[in-house]
Amino acid sequence: MDLSGRRVLVAGAGVTGRSVAGALSSMGAEVTVTDGNERRLAELEPLGVPLAAGLDTPPEGTSLVVTSPGWKPTAPLLAAAAEAGIEVIGDVELAWRIGNTLPRPPAWLAVTGTNGKTTTVGMLADMLRAAGEDAVACGNVGFAVLDAVLAGHRVLAVELSSYQLYWSNTLAPHASVVLNLAEDHLDWHGSLAAYAEAKGAIHHRSGTVVHNVAEAASTRLAERHASPGATRVGFGTDAPRPGELGVVEDLLVDRAFVTDPATTAVSAPSHHPTELGSLADIRPPGRHNVANALAAAALARAYGVPPYAVGGGLRAYRPAAHRAVEVAEVGGVRYVNDSKATNPHAAAGSLRAYPGVVWIAGGQLKGASVDELVAEVADRLRGVVLLGVDADVIGAALARHAPDVPVQRLRPGDDDPMTAAVSAASAMAHPGDVVLLAPAAASLDMFRDYAQRGEAFAAAVHALAGPAAGRRHDGG
Numbered sequence: 001m002d003l004s005g006r007r008v009l010v011a012g013a014g015v016t017g018r019s020v021a022g023a024l025s026s027m028g029a030e031v032t033v034t035d036g037n038e039r040r041l042a043e044l045e046p047l048g049v050p051l052a053a054g055l056d057t058p059p060e061g062t063s064l065v066v067t068s069p070g071w072k073p074t075a076p077l078l079a080a081a082a083e084a085g086i087e088v089i090g091d092v093e094l095a096w097r098i099g100n101t102l103p104r105p106p107a108w109l110a111v112t113g114t115n116g117k118t119t120t121v122g123m124l125a126d127m128l129r130a131a132g133e134d135a136v137a138c139g140n141v142g143f144a145v146l147d148a149v150l151a152g153h154r155v156l157a158v159e160l161s162s163y164q165l166y167w168s169n170t171l172a173p174h175a176s177v178v179l180n181l182a183e184d185h186l187d188w189h190g191s192l193a194a195y196a197e198a199k200g201a202i203h204h205r206s207g208t209v210v211h212n213v214a215e216a217a218s219t220r221l222a223e224r225h226a227s228p229g230a231t232r233v234g235f236g237t238d239a240p241r242p243g244e245l246g247v248v249e250d251l252l253v254d255r256a257f258v259t260d261p262a263t264t265a266v267s268a269p270s271h272h273p274t275e276l277g278s279l280a281d282i283r284p285p286g287r288h289n290v291a292n293a294l295a296a297a298a299l300a301r302a303y304g305v306p307p308y309a310v311g312g313g314l315r316a317y318r319p320a321a322h323r324a325v326e327v328a329e330v331g332g333v334r335y336v337n338d339s340k341a342t343n344p345h346a347a348a349g350s351l352r353a354y355p356g357v358v359w360i361a362g363g364q365l366k367g368a369s370v371d372e373l374v375a376e377v378a379d380r381l382r383g384v385v386l387l388g389v390d391a392d393v394i395g396a397a398l399a400r401h402a403p404d405v406p407v408q409r410l411r412p413g414d415d416d417p418m419t420a421a422v423s424a425a426s427a428m429a430h431p432g433d434v435v436l437l438a439p440a441a442a443s444l445d446m447f448r449d450y451a452q453r454g455e456a457f458a459a460a461v462h463a464l465a466g467p468a469a470g471r472r473h474d475g476g
């Protein structure tokens with residue numbers, strides 16, 4: 001990919017735009033950056049490239065547009081570029097193309113899905129490192145994949161969002177997985193079908209296509225999007241069949257891959273399970289995180305990681321902030337921060353991990369239904385505290401499916417809503433219960449982002465606990 005002298009427009013001046021503009025400039029491209037936010041655009045002045053606020057059409061002579069993932073295809077600038085026949089790609093596609101120009105292109109192990117992506121790539125990166133590989137977690141996890149490529153890492157555990165996949169058209173991972181699929185980002189994609197197609201694109205040129213046998217959508221996308229020459233591997237939390245990874249008693253076992261660490265080839269389905277680790281190696285707890293661990297193991301084994309490194313990586317892994325992290329125990333009640341559960345599917349996985357829960361929920365549902373979630377977990381609920389703009393929607397679902405569960409709605413005018421929520425939840429909880437922040441909704445109606453929401457929860461719990469109470473790291 002010869003970029004020297006090419007006129008390239010970078011759409012978006014955030015973290016992605018800064019990474020892309022800097023890389024393109026170093027390769028000799030004539031770069032212009034545009035963004036509707038002039039303050040954010042001004043922060044890129046040290047790069048020494050032309051900055052243009054709010055462009056609706058590409059500058060004359062532009063031969064490539066690299067867009068930040070959040071920009072919709074219907075954005076006037078991107079629509080104008082497409083109409084003019086100018087190629088539009090995302091930062092992930094750019095990273096892939098640049099990586100392929102290196103003497104030793106990095107291997108990509110790619111993860112997408114509605115929920116569990118960050119946990120899975122974190123586990124995967126630790127498995128790879130336990131095998132002695134120069135590996136890094138990157139992509140939609142805070143470390144731009146382009147920066148990882150340019151840093152020269154040999155193996156990339158890449159988290160990819162549906163936005164990033166939409167703007168990628170030649171990406172060919174060594175192995176890929178769609179963990180699951182549920183309603184999310186419908187305001188961007190327009191429909192669940194379009195969202196699913198964007199996710200499924202991860203498999204188009206993948207060498208090994210991994211799917212969750214318990215998730216119909218994951219299996220369907222693998223069937224629909226895998227290339228004819230790809231190897232198919234399943235995983236699930238039950239006993240595995242040949243060609244799958246799964247669980248036997250308390251062991252994680254592999255019946256899909258050869259066990260010789262000297263080869264990366266996939267064998268014929270094995271009838272002799274290879275032990276990879278145990279359920280005790282996995283944290284945070286919960287069936288959904290067992291599935292995440294098995295997905296990571298399948299990708300690692302596809303790359304040739306030996307069995308011992310799978311268990312070693314799981315034992316080394318530490319959950320990222322705001323993902324089912326226990327904050328403290330007060331009076332026999334545990335307080336767990338899963339603020340990253342920003343949709344009903346994610347909240348369901350978290351709620352299923354505990355037998356008795358006082359649930360703090362609410363925020364922006366973005367049109368997602370919560371009836372199925374509430375019906376499934378109703379018998380676990382000891383009480384519910386609702387906050388945020390869609391509190392009444394969740395409240396109505398609780399009235400239909402869990403009418404005997406005590407529910408408290410916070411007043412919209414509460415100055416410190418999370419402190420009020422934790423206080424109300426603690427009053428409902430009994431020793432042995434878990435007070436769980438798993439909102440099932442986005443946070444922007446009340447907080448800067450899910451991280452600030454989680455930090456507010458942790459601070460409120462610490463205030464409740466007081467200096468004498470036993471605390472755990474809250475990840476915030």
